[in-house]
Amino acid sequence: MTSTRAMITKRIAPRLLTGLLVAWGAVTAAFIGMHALPGRVEDILAGDMSWPGLREAIAQEWGLDQSVWSQYVGFIWRIAQGDFGTSYVMRQPVADVIGPQIWPTVHLALSAGILAVVLAVLAATLTAGRGRIARAAASLIELACVSAPVFWIGLLLLLAFSFTLRWFPVSGADGWRALVLPAVTLALPTAGLLAQVLREAMEKALVQPFVVTTRARGIGETLLRLRHVLRHAALPAVTLGGWLVGGLLGGAVITEKVFGRPGLGTVTLNAVLSQDAPVVLAVVMLAALIHVLASTALDVAYVFIDPRLKVQ
Amino acid sequence: MYARSNSTDRSGHHKLSEQLTARRLMLLAGIAGAGMSLLAAQPAAANETPRSGGTLTFGVTTEPVCFDPHRSVQQNSYIIIRNYVDSLVAKNADGRFLPWLAKSFQKSADGKTYDFILRDDVVFHDGEKFDAAAVKTNFDHARDAKNAVPAGELLQSIEQIEAVAPHHLRLHLQQPDTALLESIASVRLGLLSPKALQAGAQLCGGGPALAGTGPFRFAGYTRGQSVALERNAAYNWGPGYAKHNGPAYLEKATIRFLPEYSVRAGALSSGQIDVIEGVQPTDVGQFKDQPGFQFLTGPSGAQTAFTLNINNTIEPATDVRVRQALRDGADIEALVKSVYRGTVRRAWSNIGPDNPLYNKALEGSWGLNVAKANQLLDEAGWTGRDAQGYRTKDGKRLGIEVGYPQPFVRDSRDVLIQGVQAQLRKNLGFDLKLRIITGGEWGQQLREGTWTIYPNTYLPADPVRELEGNIGRTGFIRAVSDKGDKELFGHIESALRATTADDKLKHVHAAQKRAVDQAVIVPLFAASYQLAARDKVRGLSFEAQLDSPSNLYDVWVAP
Numbered sequence: 001m002t003s004t005r006a007m008i009t010k011r012i013a014p015r016l017l018t019g020l021l022v023a024w025g026a027v028t029a030a031f032i033g034m035h036a037l038p039g040r041v042e043d044i045l046a047g048d049m050s051w052p053g054l055r056e057a058i059a060q061e062w063g064l065d066q067s068v069w070s071q072y073v074g075f076i077w078r079i080a081q082g083d084f085g086t087s088y089v090m091r092q093p094v095a096d097v098i099g100p101q102i103w104p105t106v107h108l109a110l111s112a113g114i115l116a117v118v119l120a121v122l123a124a125t126l127t128a129g130r131g132r133i134a135r136a137a138a139s140l141i142e143l144a145c146v147s148a149p150v151f152w153i154g155l156l157l158l159l160a161f162s163f164t165l166r167w168f169p170v171s172g173a174d175g176w177r178a179l180v181l182p183a184v185t186l187a188l189p190t191a192g193l194l195a196q197v198l199r200e201a202m203e204k205a206l207v208q209p210f211v212v213t214t215r216a217r218g219i220g221e222t223l224l225r226l227r228h229v230l231r232h233a234a235l236p237a238v239t240l241g242g243w244l245v246g247g248l249l250g251g252a253v254i255t256e257k258v259f260g261r262p263g264l265g266t267v268t269l270n271a272v273l274s275q276d277a278p279v280v281l282a283v284v285m286l287a288a289l290i291h292v293l294a295s296t297a298l299d300v301a302y303v304f305i306d307p308r309l310k311v312q
Numbered sequence: 313m314y315a316r317s318n319s320t321d322r323s324g325h326h327k328l329s330e331q332l333t334a335r336r337l338m339l340l341a342g343i344a345g346a347g348m349s350l351l352a353a354q355p356a357a358a359n360e361t362p363r364s365g366g367t368l369t370f371g372v373t374t375e376p377v378c379f380d381p382h383r384s385v386q387q388n389s390y391i392i393i394r395n396y397v398d399s400l401v402a403k404n405a406d407g408r409f410l411p412w413l414a415k416s417f418q419k420s421a422d423g424k425t426y427d428f429i430l431r432d433d434v435v436f437h438d439g440e441k442f443d444a445a446a447v448k449t450n451f452d453h454a455r456d457a458k459n460a461v462p463a464g465e466l467l468q469s470i471e472q473i474e475a476v477a478p479h480h481l482r483l484h485l486q487q488p489d490t491a492l493l494e495s496i497a498s499v500r501l502g503l504l505s506p507k508a509l510q511a512g513a514q515l516c517g518g519g520p521a522l523a524g525t526g527p528f529r530f531a532g533y534t535r536g537q538s539v540a541l542e543r544n545a546a547y548n549w550g551p552g553y554a555k556h557n558g559p560a561y562l563e564k565a566t567i568r569f570l571p572e573y574s575v576r577a578g579a580l581s582s583g584q585i586d587v588i589e590g591v592q593p594t595d596v597g598q599f600k601d602q603p604g605f606q607f608l609t610g611p612s613g614a615q616t617a618f619t620l621n622i623n624n625t626i627e628p629a630t631d632v633r634v635r636q637a638l639r640d641g642a643d644i645e646a647l648v649k650s651v652y653r654g655t656v657r658r659a660w661s662n663i664g665p666d667n668p669l670y671n672k673a674l675e676g677s678w679g680l681n682v683a684k685a686n687q688l689l690d691e692a693g694w695t696g697r698d699a700q701g702y703r704t705k706d707g708k709r710l711g712i713e714v715g716y717p718q719p720f721v722r723d724s725r726d727v728l729i730q731g732v733q734a735q736l737r738k739n740l741g742f743d744l745k746l747r748i749i750t751g752g753e754w755g756q757q758l759r760e761g762t763w764t765i766y767p768n769t770y771l772p773a774d775p776v777r778e779l780e781g782n783i784g785r786t787g788f789i790r791a792v793s794d795k796g797d798k799e800l801f802g803h804i805e806s807a808l809r810a811t812t813a814d815d816k817l818k819h820v821h822a823a824q825k826r827a828v829d830q831a832v833i834v835p836l837f838a839a840s841y842q843l844a845a846r847d848k849v850r851g852l853s854f855e856a857q858l859d860s861p862s863n864l865y866d867v868w869v870a871p
Contacts, residue, residue: 039752043759045460053457061460089377091516101535155574163578170579171570172537260570262536266375273719274377275752 011299019292026288027079027281031072034277040064044275045088062088079285085278087271094282097267102286105263108255109248111179112186116244119187120194120237125225128202138195145192150251154185154258171260182259186251190244194237201233208232234305238298245294249287360850362556362868367564368849370864371576373590375536375569379518381502382454382463387615387771387860390499391589392567394855394863395541396437397502397524400428400447400481401493402551403857405611407668409493410552413442413503413525414481423488423811430479434549436505437523437530444475449506451483466495466773488809490816491774497857498773502526525549527560527865539567541864550865555851561868580605580844586869587845587852589861593653599844606847610854610861612838613666614772617659618725620714620732620834621766621788625795628705629712629764633692635831637685638712639678641742642735648837651728655842659835661824662770662782664859666838669775669817671824678828682739689740703741711743714765717754728836729767761791769839772858776807776816779823783832800826 041064042055059065063074078085084094127138145153161181162170172178205211206229214228249264256265264283271279303309376389381397384390400414411417414428434442453459455467469489474482485492495501505523508515515522518533527550528541547559568585570576573592579585581598591599591607600607628634648658657665660674689695689703689710696704703710714729729746736742744765749757757763766788770778780786785793785801793801803826807819827833841860843852851866 037750037752039750039754039756041752043755044752046755054460057458057460091378091380091383092514096517097535104536151572155572158575158578162584163582166582166584170575170582170584171568256536258572258575260537260568260575262534266536266569266571270375270377273751275750 011303012296015292015296015299019289019296022292023285023288024076027076027285028072030281030284031075031277034275034280035068037275039275041088041275041277075281084282087279088276089270089274090276090279094278097279098264098282098286101262101264101267104261105249105252105256105265108179108182108186108261108263109245109252111183112190112252112255113244113248115183115187116190116194116248119191120198121230123191123195124198124202124233125222125230128199128225128229129206135199138199142192142195145188146196148189150185150189150254151258153188154181154255157181157185158258178259178261182255182261185258186248186255189251190247194240194244197240198230198233198237201236202229205229205232231305235302238301238305241301242291242295242298246287246291249290360870362561362850363871364559364561364868365563366561366869367566368562368587368864368867368869369566369568369585371568371570371579371585371588373571373573373576375571378516379522379530379533379539380515381499381504381524382450382461383516384500385462385771387858388589390858391860391863392539393502394499394526394858395528395565395865396522396526396530397499397504398434398526398549398551399497399499399502400430401497402553403494403497403855404553405856407856409497412497412551413549417493423490424485426483426485426492427476428481428483430481431549432479434525435546436508436525437520437544438505438507440505440507440523442503442525443478444481445478446506447481447503448473448475449509450503451501453509454501463498463500466491466498466501466777488811490808490810491777494774494857495777499858500771527863528565531564537569541565541567553856555866560865561851562864565864577844580846583846586849587843589841589843591842591844593655595844596653596655596842604847606843606845606849606852608843608845608852608854610841610843610859611666611856612657612664612840612859613668613670614857614859615664615839616662616768616770616778616782617664617835617838618728618767618769619659619662619782619836620729621768621782622712622832622834623761623764623766623789623792624797624830624832625761625789625792626764628692628694628710631692632830633688634694634710637688637692637740638736638742638744639828639831639834640681641685641740642732643680644732644834644836645679647728647731647735651724651731652837656840657838659838661828662833662835663775663778663820663824664838667775669820671821673821674824674828677825678831685740689742697741701741702737702743709743710741711745712764713745713747714767715747715749715754715757715763716767717751718748719751720768721748723839725767732836758788759791761789763788767836775820776804779804779820779827780808783823783827797826797830797832800830800832 042058045058046055063071086093087097090097123138127134158170158181161167168181169178211229214224252263253265253268256263267279268283372391374386374388376384376386376392378384379393381393384393398413400412401417402410402412404410413431413434415431417426417428419426430444436442451467451473454461455464455470469485469487469492470483471486472484474484476482503525508521508523518530520530522530527544527547529544531542532540541564543560543563545559548557550557570579573595576588577591577595577598580588596607599605622629622635624630624635645658648656661671663670694703694705694710698704698709716726733744733746736744770782782788783800784804789796800823803819803823807816807823810816810819841854843861845852848870850868850870853862854860855862
């Protein structure tokens with residue numbers, strides 16, 4: 001109990017507090033970025049339309065006639081109250097636009113993340129320290145997965161398993177069948193990278209004295225790798241995990257587009273292209289919060305993987 | 313709002329001759345007019361009785377940013393919007409206007425008063441009655457500047473809207489407006505329930521609240537995935553060009569957003585969806601003349617051709633010789649052919665070739681002439697050469713920037729411009745600089761009149777309004793129009809205010825000729841829509857007012 005409470009006060013609470021600062025910083029940076037882009041919001045919203053009073057009407061409607069500073073303060077104040085404002089181009093509350101899109105993206109990223117970990121662990125445990133050919137083959141496949149653009153992997157999978165074999169539907173978010181191809185598409189690059197890191201770490205661990213000792217106790221090779229070596233090798237991979245969360249979310253944007261799935265992808269892309277500031281800022285804030293949560297979770301995970309950290 | 317002038321259309325047009333077999337040509341002999349090529353590719357359906365019921369899935373390229381007809385400025389959104397929204401009048405393929413929600417309509421002799429007698433049996437999806445007051449509410453809402461409704465620009469000539477009787481609407485104009493009926497026929501002024509309009513802001517988000525009078529109601533929207541449409545069982549007021557009366561045949565339809573070309577094509581070829589819009593040149597062969605499929609090409613008449621608009625108020629484009637050299641220095645025909653593999657036509661005017669007011673005489677009147685173009689540049693004093701081989705004058709390089717707003721880049725159009733760029737460099741030593749800019753930067757350039765070349769396709773509208781919006785006094789050049797081409801402006805304004813059709817035609821032709829002769833435009837290609845579908849889908853067609861696929865009212869699925 002005490003150790004759990006200590007962990008919360010020592011590790012988690014400060015991280016979450018910093019997280020708020022990070023989110024604020026990210027939103028502020030995005031706000032500055034949006035305002036630094038050439039052209040005024042009125043220009044974008046008016047497009048090629050022009051009649052007397054139009055730009056003024058638009059500016060008044062969206063409060064763009066106020067100073068940048070008061071727009072910023074108003075914006076932060078509203079966010080603090082949970083109000084993300086209204087999208088300029090979609091003309092709906094940002095929360096209504098983004099809210100229903102969060103779960104599909106998280107669902108996809110989470111499925112892909114789990115799949116990536118499973119694939120990486122399998123590949124690494126099976127090939128680490130084995131024959132040269134097996135390792136070379138695995139490395140090659142991993143390299144291909146890491147280097148190939150996500151949309152290209154998606155198209156290849158679609159070609160094989162949807163268009164030709166017709167095992168899975170091409171698009172949508174109805175049921176597990178529609179999730180398989182997008183999740184695999186998104187998982188492969190992450191799995192490739194994780195597997196490479198994991199294998200290297202395992203190979204280092206395999207020559208450690210503790211392995212010799214454990215082997216001397218007569219443990220089977222599989223059990224040795226899964227129970228002892230993998231745990232030892234997991235730390236560098238977990239460190240990478242924080243970065244991979246970003247990769248998964250970014251990749252989800254492209255994957256959603258290829259597979260015509262709901263999610264934050266299309267919304268974000270369109271918002272950026274049309275300089276729809278309220279939506280962009282909300283997405284930035286959401287992304288910042290997810291990063292903070294993910295890195296906090298990883299921080300906790302270290303402790304469980306490596307008990308030595310508890311003592312410190 | 314940003315996609316206003318760069319409507320999201322798709323390229324690809326097959327020559328009529330390739331599609332029409334002799335027998336079908338004979339069948340078609342009686343039918344004149346633009347857009348008829350589409351009939352040729354339809355499966356033989358002469359003796360079939362349309363079947364009511366069933367569902368259909370339609371894969372489209374673009375997910376609309378906004379589903380409100382008055383506010384949406386993405387052409388590809390209208391493919392969907394047309395299913396739940398009707399207009400007062402309907403534009404036929406031959407350019408005539410036919411009854412729709414208005415039983416009849418009449419223009420006064422001075423062209424300043426329009427009377428519409430409305431149908432009295434029309435009901436909105438939310439149960440509201442359709443009448444003259446409802447139309448007035450729609451139009452007044454659109455033209456009220458404080459609502460900032462994009463479609464309001466179509467009603468600028470209107471002084472007052474009067475509901476004379478419950479089903480008698482009268483429009484009073486400030487001056488004659490030859491584009492008015494086309495504007496009224498536009499999906500952008502489609503009619504929404506007054507109750508929905510008053511409920512206000514959130515119509516962009518679609519859903520059942522967006523109540524029109526169309527053959528389908530907007531049942532649901534899953535962002536990023538699809539729109540669900542359900543048959544309006546009460547519907548009995550189709551447009552004058554519709555092929556049947558009563559409710560739509562299809563019970564339900566799903567519009568699927570599949571932005572990737574190859575994914576759409578694969579979904580159709582593997583039988584997962586029934587119809588797709590937007591077929592890339594390399595995929596056409598999968599469906600055209602293939603068993604089990606049909607392939608249809610739409611007209612290029614309602615939207616403008618993809619055109620380089622040149623700002624002739626900024627050096628060095630102030631010199632007509634420089635502009636003409638730019639116009640004739642590249643082999644546009646060959647470039648269009650190589651980029652689009654013969655699926656689209658090269659353009660000669662910015663008005664689409666299937667538009668009744670297209671100036672056909674411009675064909676062959678300009679184009680590749682490298683010797684002449686070089687001679688013009690020599691005469692204009694661009695005789696020096698710099699280290700990279702570009703022409704110079706007084707130490708300045710001969711160059712103009714093409715600012716292409718990123719949200720509008722699609723269909724390999726940037727590749728086409730790069731082709732022109734390479735040829736102008738090689739042939740003339742002319743530096744055409746392609747720069748991809750943001751929508752905001754374009755907005756700023758437009759406001760300040762500092763853009764130099766703007767490549768675009770304009771939303772479907774009356775050709776005069778297209779000319780005005782592109783190259784007229786209030787067009788892209790408006791900030792600096794006092795330095796623009798007065799003769800060109802004059803032709804366009806005369807066309808807009810003409811009181812006879814002949815007078816309008818004369819001025820529209822003259823304006824197109826002036827624009828090309830003076831090289832304030834370099835038309836590149838005539839964009840058109842394509843549809844590919846399973847062969848059992850019947851009744852697919854294109855809407856003359858939009859160029860894009862018609863709504864699903866006449867569509868049915870054979871057993």
